[in-house]
Amino acid sequence: MTARSGAENMAPAIELRGISKAFGPVQANKGIDLLVPRGTIHGIIGENGAGKSTLMSILYGFYRPDSGEILIGGKPIAITDSLTAIRAGIGMVFQHFKLVQNFTVLENIILGAEDGPMLRTSLGRARAELKRLAEEYELQVDPDALIEELSVGHQQRVEILKALYRQADILILDEPTGVLTPAEADHLFRILRGLRDEGKTIILITHKLREIMEITDNVSVMRRGEMVASVKTAETNPTALAELMVGRKVLLRVDKAPARPGAPVLEVRDLRMVDADGVERLRGIDLSIRAGEIVGIAGVAGNGQTQLLEILGGYPEPGAKLAGEITLKGQPLALKGSDARARRRAGIGHVPEDRQVEGLIMDFTAWENVAFGYHDAPEFQNGLMMDNAAIRADAVGKIERFDVRPPNPDLASKNFSGGNQQKIVVAREVERNPDLLLIGQPTRGVDIGAIEFIHKRIVALRDAGKAVLLVSVELDEIMSLSDRIAVMFDGRIMGERLPEQTTAGDLGCLMAGVAPSDQDAEAGA
Amino acid sequence: DPALIFDLGGKFDKSFNEAAYVGAERWKAETGGSYKELEMQSEAQREQALRRLAETGANPIVMTGFAFGEVLGQIAGDYPDTKFVIIDMVVEKPNVQSIVFSEPQGSYLAGVMAAMASKSGTVGFIGGMDVPLIHKFECGYSQGVKATKPDAKVLINYTGTTPAAWNDPVKGGELLKAQVAQGADVVYAAAGGTGIGVLQAAADANILSIGVDSNQNHLHPGKVLTSMVKGVDNSVYDAFKAGADVEPGIKVMDLASGGVSVAMDDNNKPLVTPEMQAAVDAASKGIIDGTIKVHDYMTDNTCPVQ
Amino acid sequence: MDFATILQIVDSAVRLMTPLLLACLAGLYSERAGIFDIGLEGKMLMAAFTSASVAYATGTVWLGLLAGIGGALALSLVHGLASITFRGNQLISGVAINFLAAGLTVLLGQKIFGLGGRTPSLEGDARFHAITLPFAENLRGVPVIGPIYAEVISGHTVLVYLAFALVPLTWWVLYRTRFGLRLRAVGENPASVDTAGVSVTRMRYAAVAICGVLCGIAGAYLATGISAGFVKDMTAGRGYIALAALIFAKWRPWPALFATFLFGLMEAVSNRFPDLDLGFVTIPSMFMNALPYILTVIILAGFVGRAIPPRAGGEPYVKER
Amino acid sequence: MERMPKWADVILTPLISLVLAFAISALVILAIGESPVEALKVMVEGALLSSYGWGYTLYYATNFVFTGLAVMVAYHAGLFNIGGEGQAAIGGLGVTLVLLYLPWPHWALALPAAMVGAALFGALWALIPAWLQARRGSHIVITTIMFNFIAAALLNYLLVNVLRPQGSMDPASASFPPATHLPKLSDMALGLGFEWGKNTPANITFFIAIGACLLVWLLIWRTRLGYEIRALGKSEPAAVYAGISPTRIIVIAMLISGALAGLMAINNVMGEAERLIFNAVEGAGFIGIAVALMGRNHPFGVFLAALLFGFLYQGGGELALWTTIPRELIIVIQALVILFTGALDNMVRMPLERFFMAMRKRGGA
Numbered sequence A: 001m002t003a004r005s006g007a008e009n010m011a012p013a014i015e016l017r018g019i020s021k022a023f024g025p026v027q028a029n030k031g032i033d034l035l036v037p038r039g040t041i042h043g044i045i046g047e048n049g050a051g052k053s054t055l056m057s058i059l060y061g062f063y064r065p066d067s068g069e070i071l072i073g074g075k076p077i078a079i080t081d082s083l084t085a086i087r088a089g090i091g092m093v094f095q096h097f098k099l100v101q102n103f104t105v106l107e108n109i110i111l112g113a114e115d116g117p118m119l120r121t122s123l124g125r126a127r128a129e130l131k132r133l134a135e136e137y138e139l140q141v142d143p144d145a146l147i148e149e150l151s152v153g154h155q156q157r158v159e160i161l162k163a164l165y166r167q168a169d170i171l172i173l174d175e176p177t178g179v180l181t182p183a184e185a186d187h188l189f190r191i192l193r194g195l196r197d198e199g200k201t202i203i204l205i206t207h208k209l210r211e212i213m214e215i216t217d218n219v220s221v222m223r224r225g226e227m228v229a230s231v232k233t234a235e236t237n238p239t240a241l242a243e244l245m246v247g248r249k250v251l252l253r254v255d256k257a258p259a260r261p262g263a264p265v266l267e268v269r270d271l272r273m274v275d276a277d278g279v280e281r282l283r284g285i286d287l288s289i290r291a292g293e294i295v296g297i298a299g300v301a302g303n304g305q306t307q308l309l310e311i312l313g314g315y316p317e318p319g320a321k322l323a324g325e326i327t328l329k330g331q332p333l334a335l336k337g338s339d340a341r342a343r344r345r346a347g348i349g350h351v352p353e354d355r356q357v358e359g360l361i362m363d364f365t366a367w368e369n370v371a372f373g374y375h376d377a378p379e380f381q382n383g384l385m386m387d388n389a390a391i392r393a394d395a396v397g398k399i400e401r402f403d404v405r406p407p408n409p410d411l412a413s414k415n416f417s418g419g420n421q422q423k424i425v426v427a428r429e430v431e432r433n434p435d436l437l438l439i440g441q442p443t444r445g446v447d448i449g450a451i452e453f454i455h456k457r458i459v460a461l462r463d464a465g466k467a468v469l470l471v472s473v474e475l476d477e478i479m480s481l482s483d484r485i486a487v488m489f490d491g492r493i494m495g496e497r498l499p500e501q502t503t504a505g506d507l508g509c510l511m512a513g514v515a516p517s518d519q520d521a522e523a524g525a
Numbered sequence B: 001d002p003a004l005i006f007d008l009g010g011k012f013d014k015s016f017n018e019a020a021y022v023g024a025e026r027w028k029a030e031t032g033g034s035y036k037e038l039e040m041q042s043e044a045q046r047e048q049a050l051r052r053l054a055e056t057g058a059n060p061i062v063m064t065g066f067a068f069g070e071v072l073g074q075i076a077g078d079y080p081d082t083k084f085v086i087i088d089m090v091v092e093k094p095n096v097q098s099i100v101f102s103e104p105q106g107s108y109l110a111g112v113m114a115a116m117a118s119k120s121g122t123v124g125f126i127g128g129m130d131v132p133l134i135h136k137f138e139c140g141y142s143q144g145v146k147a148t149k150p151d152a153k154v155l156i157n158y159t160g161t162t163p164a165a166w167n168d169p170v171k172g173g174e175l176l177k178a179q180v181a182q183g184a185d186v187v188y189a190a191a192g193g194t195g196i197g198v199l200q201a202a203a204d205a206n207i208l209s210i211g212v213d214s215n216q217n218h219l220h221p222g223k224v225l226t227s228m229v230k231g232v233d234n235s236v237y238d239a240f241k242a243g244a245d246v247e248p249g250i251k252v253m254d255l256a257s258g259g260v261s262v263a264m265d266d267n268n269k270p271l272v273t274p275e276m277q278a279a280v281d282a283a284s285k286g287i288i289d290g291t292i293k294v295h296d297y298m299t300d301n302t303c304p305v306q
Numbered sequence C: 001m002d003f004a005t006i007l008q009i010v011d012s013a014v015r016l017m018t019p020l021l022l023a024c025l026a027g028l029y030s031e032r033a034g035i036f037d038i039g040l041e042g043k044m045l046m047a048a049f050t051s052a053s054v055a056y057a058t059g060t061v062w063l064g065l066l067a068g069i070g071g072a073l074a075l076s077l078v079h080g081l082a083s084i085t086f087r088g089n090q091l092i093s094g095v096a097i098n099f100l101a102a103g104l105t106v107l108l109g110q111k112i113f114g115l116g117g118r119t120p121s122l123e124g125d126a127r128f129h130a131i132t133l134p135f136a137e138n139l140r141g142v143p144v145i146g147p148i149y150a151e152v153i154s155g156h157t158v159l160v161y162l163a164f165a166l167v168p169l170t171w172w173v174l175y176r177t178r179f180g181l182r183l184r185a186v187g188e189n190p191a192s193v194d195t196a197g198v199s200v201t202r203m204r205y206a207a208v209a210i211c212g213v214l215c216g217i218a219g220a221y222l223a224t225g226i227s228a229g230f231v232k233d234m235t236a237g238r239g240y241i242a243l244a245a246l247i248f249a250k251w252r253p254w255p256a257l258f259a260t261f262l263f264g265l266m267e268a269v270s271n272r273f274p275d276l277d278l279g280f281v282t283i284p285s286m287f288m289n290a291l292p293y294i295l296t297v298i299i300l301a302g303f304v305g306r307a308i309p310p311r312a313g314g315e316p317y318v319k320e321r
Numbered sequence D: 001m002e003r004m005p006k007w008a009d010v011i012l013t014p015l016i017s018l019v020l021a022f023a024i025s026a027l028v029i030l031a032i033g034e035s036p037v038e039a040l041k042v043m044v045e046g047a048l049l050s051s052y053g054w055g056y057t058l059y060y061a062t063n064f065v066f067t068g069l070a071v072m073v074a075y076h077a078g079l080f081n082i083g084g085e086g087q088a089a090i091g092g093l094g095v096t097l098v099l100l101y102l103p104w105p106h107w108a109l110a111l112p113a114a115m116v117g118a119a120l121f122g123a124l125w126a127l128i129p130a131w132l133q134a135r136r137g138s139h140i141v142i143t144t145i146m147f148n149f150i151a152a153a154l155l156n157y158l159l160v161n162v163l164r165p166q167g168s169m170d171p172a173s174a175s176f177p178p179a180t181h182l183p184k185l186s187d188m189a190l191g192l193g194f195e196w197g198k199n200t201p202a203n204i205t206f207f208i209a210i211g212a213c214l215l216v217w218l219l220i221w222r223t224r225l226g227y228e229i230r231a232l233g234k235s236e237p238a239a240v241y242a243g244i245s246p247t248r249i250i251v252i253a254m255l256i257s258g259a260l261a262g263l264m265a266i267n268n269v270m271g272e273a274e275r276l277i278f279n280a281v282e283g284a285g286f287i288g289i290a291v292a293l294m295g296r297n298h299p300f301g302v303f304l305a306a307l308l309f310g311f312l313y314q315g316g317g318e319l320a321l322w323t324t325i326p327r328e329l330i331i332v333i334q335a336l337v338i339l340f341t342g343a344l345d346n347m348v349r350m351p352l353e354r355f356f357m358a359m360r361k362r363g364g365a
């Protein structure tokens, strides 16, 4: 805590009183009160759709509340738009970044905070300021890089820099670690602590209780639009928080029996891929997965995991050149062109990394999406027509077994929360009982209740003797779910580990491309 | 009451629909009578309009444009007591008068004048859409030019392939400039609203133009050499005047009957030299007495010159 | 083909491309801000009518130009209202505006002038006249440069020079000013502009208004610059061609200059060679008239490749659904 | 949960929008010094209050159903087909070739063949833009616009130089043999023993149009192809993930779209003109865009919107025919209808939603 005095400084940085917000018939926030003392890190947790993002967006002036009052530094303030919020010293890093993809970092930084009508002066000043900020907070990014060329981690840095450039005193981060590697997350937390120690106030939304315990001073829990609790972090524990959040007891560990691997299901030999731009994405992957085991692939996003999943799923990006060998249950798979359909028939299920872009047609109803990719299955056909009744009946069953909420098969998929969208995808792929399940980022942005459920289903599939290839940037998830771990870096497998014989630090080294010491290499072999 | 139906170009097409309108108005002013008028909106309405007018007792029913031919042929028999007058097309029915104009003859005279007025020996023709009717104008004109100046050059352009070709003065002006660049110093425009742009651009470029259908000499006095006038107004006037007693059959409106002519008035007086007038008179005489044969493009889809 | 002919064709191309260029730049501002506009045609038409009417009534072409801008701006406002304020379908709005202009111009023209939708011909100060640039005639004798200067560069109306000047200006505005930065951002990711504290609505209205102004100039050029009066439907599809040029140019100002020049050039060529005699076969005039369209398809397919529109284009900005 | 009841969304909103459009039209009519009441009377009487009016209204509506469906199918695949105009024109060429160059003993045999000709030619005219979009990424909006112009040029050439009978002034083909003339709805009514719509062009194609609506509905919402078309239209990456080939679907969807546009020729060329004339499509291709969008890209909506536009066409035609109101007024009314029901619909919907939300709150409290 900083040692400033004076009545005004004693006032909380933020005080919300009775904030309510409805989106049409959905009551996203109901009479929310919140108090955030100056110079603290305040955590907010809650299930998907609890209203966290909405509340913060109101504070940032993105949405306007239906009722309620906002006080900044003890003074009531009407935040009608983001400009007022920025002027009041608030900066926000949104869950879905608000960056212009084909602008440079510098252009994104100055957008809306230009010095005058001509860009030249603004750009010059911003470049200097950026350099200073980058050094002060270890937030290095190339100011002239295009956003679309940056990794998500770096994009997030840009968002933070944007806020700092606008001299934010209050920094809101909505699920910032969802897309970060452990090392990046640690780095972020170091920065946040530094900012706090300078007297800035930080609000952090996350689904990860470990992070709450690690970094926050206070934590508030939201459920169904209401603020159900606000406590000092030191006075609570993860289990209690989880219970507050979900309203029931949650198992925070993955409970699984030891694997009993059978015959190899998937064999990948020296798989190489050069994309349409001539960049070598995969540089000789060797991988084998046996029936009844979960192989986890750890790695920083962008090291070829996406390409690996796409190739195995049968839809390499157009124009890519492939080489190598893939065999499924002893049968070689063709590498030419794209044939996701044939892969499904051959028994490969695939939960893609991005459910909203690939896994679902957001405008389709839930029942339509439950057949997506399998819409040509014989049981869904009725002569020349599709058997919509059969598809719907199938969907109703899956929705029930996977506890998708609301259990309404006719609702458009975009109207489900992220966690429930994910359940729809997982239900579709898992219940087909594929011999091999490809699953990318199964729990990204999903709340702990749903995570528990999805993990259980993956383990159940394994126990039924199926092979699972799990790709995740969550080390916790990889460590607790996998029977074997492979680490990818720069298009190669850097090494394999058994979960019980490795540590996060060890994996982190591999993920960063640091070659294992001799000893480690032996252990991995 | 008589009735008048305009074709799709509309009553104010600066061309023959407008001429028909003028004739009807003249009849109205002189007789104090009233008439019904219709403008086509779509192809399917032709039959509708004809039948409805016939059923309401209009007589005679005058229509402009060859496009009515097909429909009129089908329905005329259903209304034996009604007289129909169709302009620019022959429909052989006992109650139909078909009025056709000898555009080639009039255009021939225009060609004679163009050839004489041209100093460069290059003259131009700008048509609207590339359809046979316009080729009639073009071919007659070329014959007149060549007969007067055998080594003269005739530049030919058509505006386009869609109905927009009739309403694109910008393109008309640009075509004229292109012809001027190739040496043309007299240009004949048979292109409806597009022609307005041609005449304007000709006046701007300080060369001579020739108008079509109605007398357009007044549009740019001293810059429009003449206009090839089709007496559509007179035909409509005559038909209205004759009322129910319109003579069925084919009425050829040629030079002899005064159906086509080149306009001479105060606006183009300074441009028409006595020699030119003499040449025009001689050519008219020759055409009327048959010593000059003006080939009609429509008879064989070819033009003897070019 | 001799040098003089080439110059004449290029000269004609410059005149023909000017309305396309103006409309194309108009579309560029609008679409770069995320508002698709297939109503360029209608706005130009309306501007052509209002400019010709007012120029005729006042005898002053500059007032006509202002009126043209006003006419197009009014339709822009309708488009803005539909696509920004009421988050309507931008394509439908554009289609409606094209119809509206086609009908209203004739209706009003007929009511006012009684000439079936035409305005009377404009004379004297009621239209723009070609200006001869300094020394154009003196330099004509200089080899190569002289004729180019005298034939192609000199001798156009002021609006032609304005249109060409707008290309570097647009480039500068787009890439060198705060306004341009925000404009481009709002077409790519309006949420980023919104969260940066800038009003998306205001930016988009500004873009749509600029689009109206430029369409206004384009329409005024058609009616008072290159010809002398309004004739119904006189835009004759140029708004659609401008749109094609815009996509062709991938929404960038300098390529827009190139694309519209290409269209102008192709039209000039087909004007000059109505029946192209290739020796073994003569291409009929119908196909020479269609040449610009055929070549567009070929060029598009062969050389241009995928044109990626501004990412937020065509979609209304909706925060709360 | 919805913000307002479905009936309010699909019926009340367009209805109010329509009323607004007509209100503004009335102001326009007043402004040009005519009587809106009189105009409305003429329109309604001329288009709806007699079997005669209906005969025309249905004829126009049939055209718009085909072009509307064409735009709709492409739209579901995420493609904006502005080329209906050209595709319908070339469809007419197909009909003409079939009917003029093959001998037909009876219309019932000629019709299916002509339909194949129309659909095939329309589809072929859509194929090149489709293929260029799928394989070369050439923007389909430009290519279809260009193909409209090219179709006009091609038809102009063929009609003047190839199909036109010797000595005819008209750039039109010869008339089709009488055996190929389609039965008019009026003939069919007479066959059933009552007089209806004498001398109107509405013909058996109207039923084919209704059939087309049903088939398109089945196609889009009941078949695998339709499912894949919709999936691609909503999200290309997702479609690829699901093993749907974008190239294939783009080409197929455009072929169907072009075929539907081409089929319009059965109505106007075979059914009405009974020969191929220049500009037979008369802008129906563009009206199809409005019809599809107003019909919310659903065949039933397309059908209703086509009827509305058929009414406007016929009522407007009557207005132009029998009053001194210039025919351009109809274009203005059409524009206003498109604007209010298609683009400014939220202007009506937003307050309505607020109203229903308030009602629900009161009901719930």
Ligand SMILES: Nc1ncnc2c1ncn2[C@@H]1O[C@H](COP(=O)(O)OP(=O)(O)OP(=O)(O)O)[C@@H](O)[C@H]1O
Pocket (backbone or CB within 6 Å): A023, A024, A026, A027, A028, A046, A047, A048, A049, A050, A051, A052, A053, A054, A055, A095, A417, A418, A419, A445, A447, C319, C320, C321
């Ligand atoms: N822009 C919007 N328009 C309509 N409804 C919305 C909007 N944003 C959120 N909602 C609704 O408000 C509720 C709260 O959503 P919010 O995004 O605030 O949840 P959250 O707590 O951030 O969830 P998550 O953990 O998934 O990020 C959701 O149920 C959703 O239905």
Ligand SMILES: Nc1ncnc2c1ncn2[C@@H]1O[C@H](COP(=O)(O)OP(=O)(O)OP(=O)(O)O)[C@@H](O)[C@H]1O
Pocket (backbone or CB within 6 Å): A048, A049, A053, A095, A414, A415, A416, A417, A418, A419, A444, A445, A446, C319, C320, C321
């Ligand atoms: N603009 C919006 N309009 C309507 N509903 C929305 C909107 N934004 C979010 N929602 C709804 O809010 C809920 C939660 O949305 P949110 O975007 O926070 O998903 P999420 O769980 O965070 O998923 P992810 O982390 O993968 O983005 C969902 O029901 C979603 O449909």
Ligand SMILES: [Mg+2]
Pocket (backbone or CB within 6 Å): A052, A053, A054, A095, A174
């Ligand atoms: Mg959220």
Ligand SMILES: [Mg+2]
Pocket (backbone or CB within 6 Å): A048, A095, A175, A418, A445, A446
């Ligand atoms: Mg989330």
